Structure formats: C-alpha cells, structure tokens
Amino acid sequence: MAPSLSPATGVPVIRRVLLGLAVLLLAVCGHASEDPAQKAAELQQLRHKIDTLQADLQASRQKKSRAERQLQKIEEQVNRTRRTLKKSELALTDVHRQLAGLNDRRLQAAGSLQHQSTELAREARAAYAMGRQQQVKLLLNQERPSAVGRMLVYFSYFSRARQAKIETMKTTLQELETLKSGIELKNQALLALQQERQQQVARLQAQQRQREEAVVRLQRHLHNQGDELKRLQQDEKQLQALVVSLQELLSDIPADGGQQKPFKALKGALSWPARGHLASRFGSARGNSGLQWQGVLIEAPEGGQVRAVSQGRVAFADWLRGFGLLLIIDHGDGYMTLYGHNQALYKEVGEWVDSGEVVGTLGASGGQSAAGLYFEIRHNGHPVNPLGWCAGKPAAASG
Secondary structure, eight states, rough: OOOOOOGOOOOHHHHHHHHHHHHHHHHHHHSSOHHHHHHHHHHHHHHHHHHHHHHHHHTTOOOOOHHHHHHHHHHHHHHHHHHHHHHHHHHHHHHHHHHHHHHHHHHHHHHHHHHHHHHHHHHHHHHHHHHHHHHHHHHHOOOOOOHHHHHHHHHHHHHHHHHHHHHHHHHHHHHHHHHHHHHHHHHHHHHHHHHHHHHHHHHHHHHHHHHHHHHHHHHHHHHTTOOOHHHHHHHHHHHHHHHHHHHHHHHHHHTTTTTOGGGGTTTTTTTSOOOSSEEEEETTTTTTTBBBBBSEEEETTTTEEEOOOEEEEEEEEEEEEEEEEEEEEEEEEEEEEEEEEEEEEEOOTTTTEEOOOOEEBBBBBBTOOOEEEEEEEEEEEEEEGGGGBBSSSOOOOOO
C-alpha cells in the first residue's frame, strides 16, 4: 500500500524528506545484499516508494493560513540562526583552545630561551677568565707538544659547543617570533568570531521577538475562527500519517550492523531526552478538547539540550504544524522516538545518532506559549507510554 500523508504537511517538508531519502539510498547500497540483481531490485523498490510519497505529498498539499505560514517561516529562521550560532560557539571554543596552546608553547620557549641565555653567559664568563690566558700558560710552561695540541683541541671543542648553543638560541628566538605572529592571528580570528557571534545573537533576539508576535497572531486567528479543536485533531492525524508513511518507507532499509542493544531490550532503562518538569503525562486529557496526550510534555527553559534516548537514524527533521521543529529517530524493529517544539535541530534526515547525543535545543516552536519538549515513543506507529520506557523522571537540572 502506498504511503500517504494528511494535507497539512506542506511542500517544505517534501524537500527535507526527499533530501534525506537520498542519503538513505546510500545506506541501502552499503548494507544491501552483495547480489547485484537483488541490490538493484531493492533500490528500484525504494525509489518507487519515494516517488509515490512525493506525488501524494504534492497532490494533498493544503494551503496554510497566513498566520501559520508566518510562524513557520520565522521559526525556521530561528532554527538556522541557532544552528549557525552553535557553529560559531564551537569555532570560538576551538580558537580559545588553539590560543591557549600557543601561549603555553610561547611560555615554554621563553623559559627555554632564558635557561639557554643563562648557561651561555656562564660559559662565556668562564671562557673569558681562562681562555686566552690558559693557552699562553701552556706555551710558556713549555709543555710537551702533544699535550699542548690536545689542550688546544679541547678548547676547540668547547668553542664549537658554545657556537651550537648560540645557534639553538637563534632557533628558539625564531620560534618565539613565529609563535608571536600565530598568537596575533588567532587574536584577530577570535575578535572576528566574537563580533560575528554578537551579530548572530542580536539577529536571534530580533527573530524571537518576531516569533512572539507571530504566536499572538496565530492564537488570535484560531480564537476568531473557533477551530482550536479541529486543528488539534488535524495535527494528530497528520503526525500519525507521517509516522506510518516513514515506517513503511524505512521498513526495507536494513538496520546498522554495528547497532547496540535492540531498542525493546532498553525498556525501563532509557534516559530522558531532556531535564525538566513533567507537565503533561501520556494518556491524560488535553484540556477540554476531549483528546488525550499521546506522549509527554517536559517543561524546561529555552535553550537547553535535547538528547537522543538511544542509537538510531534520523527519519524526519523539519517543521510540522502543531509540533514545530520536529525530529523523528528510527531505532529499528518498528520503534521510533519523536521530539517536538525544538528551537533548533542539529541533525539532518539520514544521519545516525548515538545514545545521549545532542540532537536539538529546547524551545517553544509550533506556536507554544511555554518552552519545553514534546516527546513520544511509537511502536509500529502506535504511541506507547514513555514512563514505562524511561528510568525515573526527567528531573530538572540543578542550578
């Protein structure tokens, strides 16, 4: 049966899904049977499913309201800015590390130069005190010619040794100059990165203000239309359809041979994806809508880390109405985990993630008024209670 999606998914999702599926095609090439004919058949089957999914998505696209389009656009901009900001912060950390290393080397070289200078000065004073006078004494004392020659050779050795130390000092001085130039360049790079980061922070703050205004407009629009319940129902249906479509599409792609324990063997031992307050529980009522929560909502300050609960492959990473910036990880054997309302997503479709790896940043995307993470676990498309899978509770981070 061909996979299908609800109309609300939209064209931007199509582009991300198809881009990621190209990566997944490579995964099939690496893990499929060595039989060329069978490999070609598997690839052809997957391509057919991708084409069908693309046709269904494009044919069933429904135009979003203007308020929804504005919110999606702004939150996608926030996502891009946040990702760029993270890269800048990583680059700043790296430059700081390199700068510290250069300064350590400079201190070592300066200490070595001081030691060399002290040793050379001591030898120079000793040579001055006994050098020429000692040679004159040897001649005046009429020592045996062989003894005189031997002593002169010794003096020659000492002279060459001092010359070698002088050359070493020159090399150390050159190293110090090189290190000084390197430190100046790193300081310039550090200043440029700091200025760039300040611009990115200012851009992010402006985008967040725009987002707040867009959320107000969306909530006003929903209130005026009186269709909050209808929208919630549509959001649940589109998420269910998306998960089923991805499940069917990925069923023919082999799991990674180096995978750790099967996901089902981790039941009760998974770590929570974020630290915070468990605001909504699985199966509890969603206000007065008559609907139930199919996952849990973890309230936490914006900007915190979102981590993968187990090893898996990113099956979806895009904005979805009602869930904002949503990440879906496929863990094999029909198990998937969903992470919604992120401020930023740090992984792309097709990428493999490890257990505990940071995959996003806590936020309130999708029109939420409070920051947090919406988290689901699904098996063969059906939601299961995360409290039965994760150990303890998502305790808030200590201050």
